[in-house]
Each structure stands twice: as C-alpha cells, then as structure tokens.
Amino acid sequence: MKINLLVGGPIENYPERLLEKRGQDELWVGADKGAVRLCEAGIKPILSIGDFDSSTNRERYLVDVMSKEVMTSVPEKDDTDTELCLRLIEQRFHPDLISIYGATGGRIDHLLANLFCLLRPEFLNMISKVEFIDKNNVIRFYNPGEHEIKQIEGMRYLAFVSMGPVDDLNLYDEKYRLRHANLSRVISLASNEFVSETAHFSFKNGNVCVIWSKD
Amino acid sequence: MKINLLVGGPIENYPERLLEKRGQDELWVGADKGAVRLCEAGIKPILSIGDFDSSTNRERYLVDVMSKEVMTSVPEKDDTDTELCLRLIEQRFHPDLISIYGATGGRIDHLLANLFCLLRPEFLNMISKVEFIDKNNVIRFYNPGEHEIKQIEGMRYLAFVSMGPVDDLNLYDEKYRLRHANLSRVISLASNEFVSETAHFSFKNGNVCVIWSKD
Structure with missing residues (x-):
C-alpha cells in the first residue's frame, strides 16, 4: 500500500498537475496547510494532521468535513508536521511507500528538517520506504x-x-x-x-x- | 570588501529585483549561467568562471566582452562551480564577505553540494564570510x-x-x-x-x- 503525504511547502514546487485528476483509489494524508490544499482540490484525506493555527475557519471546516479523520496537534511542539505524520502513518497504515510532496521550496530550514529527520533512530527502519518528490x-x-x-x-x-x-x-x-x-x-x-x-x-x-x- | 557571486540556479529563487539598479561600486563574480545572467542584466563581472558548455555563442561572446576577466574551467571537473569560485575569489580578492545568489531552487543535489562544500577542510577557515541568499x-x-x-x-x-x-x-x-x-x-x-x-x-x-x- 502506498500513502501520499502533502505537507505545507509552496505550490510552485509541486510536480505538474499534482492535485489534478488523481485516481479515487489513491490514499492521501494532509499535514496542516497541505490538508487544506488537498480538500480544496477535491481530494478527501484519509487523515489530516496539524495545528491549523494559520488556517481560516472556512478552511478548518472544509478539512473537518472532507477528511476521514482529523488529528489536531499542539502548536509549538517539538516534532515537525512531517515527523508527526510519518509516525502516525506508519502506526496506522504500515504502508510500503510514503511519497511526500510539498516538503521543498521556500524555507530551507524546513527542507533540511524534512531530509534530516529520517536519521532519527525511530525513523531509520522506515527510511527505505520514504520518498520526497517535487517538480525537479x-x-x-x-x-x-x-x-x-x-x-x-x-x-x-x-x-x-x-x-x-x-x-x-x-x-x-x-x-x-x-x-x-x-x-x-x-x-x-x-x-x-x-x-x-x-x-x-x-x-x-x-x-x-x-x-x-x-x- | 564584499564580493557578490551569482551561480546558475533558477531565477525564480532570486531575492526580488536582485539584478536591477545595482550600485556601480558593487563587485560581482559570475559562475557559468550566472555570468551570462549578470552580463545580460548589464552588470560587468570582475570575474566570470565556468565551462560555459551550455551557453550559446552569443552568450559566451557577451560574457567575454563584458567581464573584466574570464576563466574557462574544464567540464566534468571534480569541483562544483561554487567551490571553484570560492577558491578563486579568496585567492584573488581576500574579501570580508562573499554573498552567493542563485545557489538554491531547482536541483536539491546542487543546493546540498553548495551548503556542504563549506565543510571541506580548505574552506573551513572562510566559512564565516560566506552567505547564501535567496528570496526566502x-x-x-x-x-x-x-x-x-x-x-x-x-x-x-x-x-x-x-x-x-x-x-x-x-x-x-x-x-x-x-x-x-x-x-x-x-x-x-x-x-x-x-x-x-x-x-x-x-x-x-x-x-x-x-x-x-x-x-
């Protein structure tokens, strides 16, 4: 089983037409702003995770009604959204592959945090099933x-x-x-x-x- | 003395109006595609470095006539353009600050090569005067x-x-x-x-x- 994860990086870095014409059998998890973008594109996340502290009420409502499940995380937590999502995706779904989009572009501290977090001992046993994908x-x-x-x-x-x-x-x-x-x-x-x-x-x-x- | 270095990354990641209205006393070095862009913007590099193997004849001519000096590097060399430029800039100009633009966006292997090359023993004594700048x-x-x-x-x-x-x-x-x-x-x-x-x-x-x- 493959899970797609959309985190909150800039849309300009998405592969072309990432959120268009997706197969209905695809499984998506959204992290914070990523969850909002999935729902706005008509994709129903199986799980949406985030503190949603920068989301409007309308966006938060959209995520609530469209997501199969929503988990609200605490802002200013130690884990990044990506780390939290990786842990939960592994626990819940035991996927063979996790394709992460929206992790690049914009803030380089975020990109490096995303790449380097896989070296944390808890993630080392799952690094071979994680990939980051952007337009380049x-x-x-x-x-x-x-x-x-x-x-x-x-x-x-x-x-x-x-x-x-x-x-x-x-x-x-x-x-x-x-x-x-x-x-x-x-x-x-x-x-x-x-x-x-x-x-x-x-x-x-x-x-x-x-x-x-x-x- | 401050040197600005433009390497070949995507223009979309430049800080706003990077190549407009630059002071005439600013010193620019261009690496390969970065040198072409400087010259096209009317900025005369004090040094242009690169293999220019992806440049047109017109671009190469422009770099030749506008640059104070051009050094042609060998394609498929071990050093990246950034490494070559850092070494030459230090040897020639002993600047207090090297501000590098065009090192981010697009290919992540390039970004990481640019960041990590400063850990090479030969660059460790100059890392405190290097900065990378993009729009974010x-x-x-x-x-x-x-x-x-x-x-x-x-x-x-x-x-x-x-x-x-x-x-x-x-x-x-x-x-x-x-x-x-x-x-x-x-x-x-x-x-x-x-x-x-x-x-x-x-x-x-x-x-x-x-x-x-x-x-």
Missing part, C-alpha cells in the same frame, strides 16, 4: 547494503548524498564511478548520471540519500 | 565559539542546523532555548525566532549554519 527532484534514502536503482523518466541527473559518515561507498556502473570511498561527513556527490536503465551502489555504514533530478 | 532565506555558517546574530528585516524565522556532530550547543535568548545540547548528527532545529534585535548562541565543536527565513 525525487529523493530516496538507503540503509547500508547493496542497492539497485532505476532511471526515472525526465530526470537526467543522479546524486549520492552522505547523510553523515559513510564507509566503503561504491558506485559501480554510473557515469562517474567510485570504489571503496570513505566519506567522513555530509557530502553531496552531485551531477552523476545513469549510463543504462539501472545503476548499482553499495556502502557499509551510515546513510545515503539518492537524488534523481532535472534542471 | 539567508544562510550563514559558524565555527565553534560564542556568536551574536541580528534580525534581518522581513525574515521571521530562525533555524540552527548542525552540519555534523556538534558539542555543547547553547541557544541563550531565542524564543526556544537550548542548554548544553550535544547533537550527534545533522539536525535542522527549525522554526525558532528572535525575541529581540539580537540573539546569542555558542557551541564547542563542529559547525552550525544559521538560517533566517520567511514563508
């Missing part, structure tokens, strides 16, 4: 091991980002290869590319995120 | 010590981002305070705020970036 990027996360990744249509570039120290990183069959690299800190190895339909990489310790992107 | 964010970097920061007009939010392990982080007088926090990895402590004109923080080991931002 798809971001997925990997625990140590051997991995095969596939081209995504329209996304020309490929990047490997160490999320902290990473041991023995191997990029076997990408345009720019790497053997037994030990990275001591966060590094974004940008502007790599696929040379065939699939690419393979491995590493021993740490966490890596892979970014498919286009200009 | 100002990002500055700090080495260990005691620091005072000031409000930036229009930027409501304040974030402290550990760029790796950070020891004994103290946020003394921000809206959300922290005492003697040891952070073991990259974490974005987002959505803090100033409570007066200035705020103070300190930490003992590691590197912290501070993000002033607005929605």
Whole structure:
C-alpha cells in the first residue's frame, strides 16, 4: 500500500498537475496547510494532521468535513508536521511507500528538517520506504547494503548524498564511478548520471540519500 | 570588501529585483549561467568562471566582452562551480564577505553540494564570510565559539542546523532555548525566532549554519 503525504511547502514546487485528476483509489494524508490544499482540490484525506493555527475557519471546516479523520496537534511542539505524520502513518497504515510532496521550496530550514529527520533512530527502519518528490527532484534514502536503482523518466541527473559518515561507498556502473570511498561527513556527490536503465551502489555504514533530478 | 557571486540556479529563487539598479561600486563574480545572467542584466563581472558548455555563442561572446576577466574551467571537473569560485575569489580578492545568489531552487543535489562544500577542510577557515541568499532565506555558517546574530528585516524565522556532530550547543535568548545540547548528527532545529534585535548562541565543536527565513 502506498500513502501520499502533502505537507505545507509552496505550490510552485509541486510536480505538474499534482492535485489534478488523481485516481479515487489513491490514499492521501494532509499535514496542516497541505490538508487544506488537498480538500480544496477535491481530494478527501484519509487523515489530516496539524495545528491549523494559520488556517481560516472556512478552511478548518472544509478539512473537518472532507477528511476521514482529523488529528489536531499542539502548536509549538517539538516534532515537525512531517515527523508527526510519518509516525502516525506508519502506526496506522504500515504502508510500503510514503511519497511526500510539498516538503521543498521556500524555507530551507524546513527542507533540511524534512531530509534530516529520517536519521532519527525511530525513523531509520522506515527510511527505505520514504520518498520526497517535487517538480525537479525525487529523493530516496538507503540503509547500508547493496542497492539497485532505476532511471526515472525526465530526470537526467543522479546524486549520492552522505547523510553523515559513510564507509566503503561504491558506485559501480554510473557515469562517474567510485570504489571503496570513505566519506567522513555530509557530502553531496552531485551531477552523476545513469549510463543504462539501472545503476548499482553499495556502502557499509551510515546513510545515503539518492537524488534523481532535472534542471 | 564584499564580493557578490551569482551561480546558475533558477531565477525564480532570486531575492526580488536582485539584478536591477545595482550600485556601480558593487563587485560581482559570475559562475557559468550566472555570468551570462549578470552580463545580460548589464552588470560587468570582475570575474566570470565556468565551462560555459551550455551557453550559446552569443552568450559566451557577451560574457567575454563584458567581464573584466574570464576563466574557462574544464567540464566534468571534480569541483562544483561554487567551490571553484570560492577558491578563486579568496585567492584573488581576500574579501570580508562573499554573498552567493542563485545557489538554491531547482536541483536539491546542487543546493546540498553548495551548503556542504563549506565543510571541506580548505574552506573551513572562510566559512564565516560566506552567505547564501535567496528570496526566502539567508544562510550563514559558524565555527565553534560564542556568536551574536541580528534580525534581518522581513525574515521571521530562525533555524540552527548542525552540519555534523556538534558539542555543547547553547541557544541563550531565542524564543526556544537550548542548554548544553550535544547533537550527534545533522539536525535542522527549525522554526525558532528572535525575541529581540539580537540573539546569542555558542557551541564547542563542529559547525552550525544559521538560517533566517520567511514563508
């Protein structure tokens, strides 16, 4: 089962037509402003979560009547909306994949909080089923091991980002290869590319995120 | 002396009217597509750097005639444009401040490469004079010590981002305070705020970036 999560980032960064013509069998969770946008687009969230402190009464009413369930969180909480949603989505639905939209653009502290929160011990066991998607990027996360990744249509570039120290990183069959690299800190190895339909990489310790992107 | 550096990210993320009505005494360096944009806006770069492999002949000619100096870099080099520019700007001009524009928006691998490259040993001694600026964010970097920061007009939010392990982080007088926090990895402590004109923080080991931002 796949869950789509819409958080509150700027609409300009959404993939094209994100909220148009969605299949009725798609499952959406909305976080705060994201929940409002889902409901305004006629998509009924299976769960809406947020403090809704920047929403109008009309928006809050819309979310209440359209959502299957609404959970009101406390403003000024320690968790970000994304963290709260990830935890609840995992507990409730045990999905195979969580595709997060609206997490990029605008505030960079939010983007970094979204990317980095997956390193929290409680989320490490679910990072392989989380992806962030915007109009220019798809971001997925990997625990140590051997991995095969596939081209995504329209996304020309490929990047490997160490999320902290990473041991023995191997990029076997990408345009720019790497053997037994030990990275001591966060590094974004940008502007790599696929040379065939699939690419393979491995590493021993740490966490890596892979970014498919286009200009 | 202050140097402005324009790299090649999307124009939509520039601060408003970035390239209009600039003072004639401002010093600009352009990286690749950024150099083209400076010249097209009538700003004469003191240095233009790039492989210009995605520029037209007309664009390349414009850069050649308008720039005080052009350095052609090799495509598919190991350094990113930003790294190359930082190194050259420091060697040539020894500026007090390097304000980088065009480093955000679009590809997230580029954004992360730009932020994280400052952790390379060769750049650590200059991180305190580098800032990234876009329409929603100002990002500055700090080495260990005691620091005072000031409000930036229009930027409501304040974030402290550990760029790796950070020891004994103290946020003394921000809206959300922290005492003697040891952070073991990259974490974005987002959505803090100033409570007066200035705020103070300190930490003992590691590197912290501070993000002033607005929605």
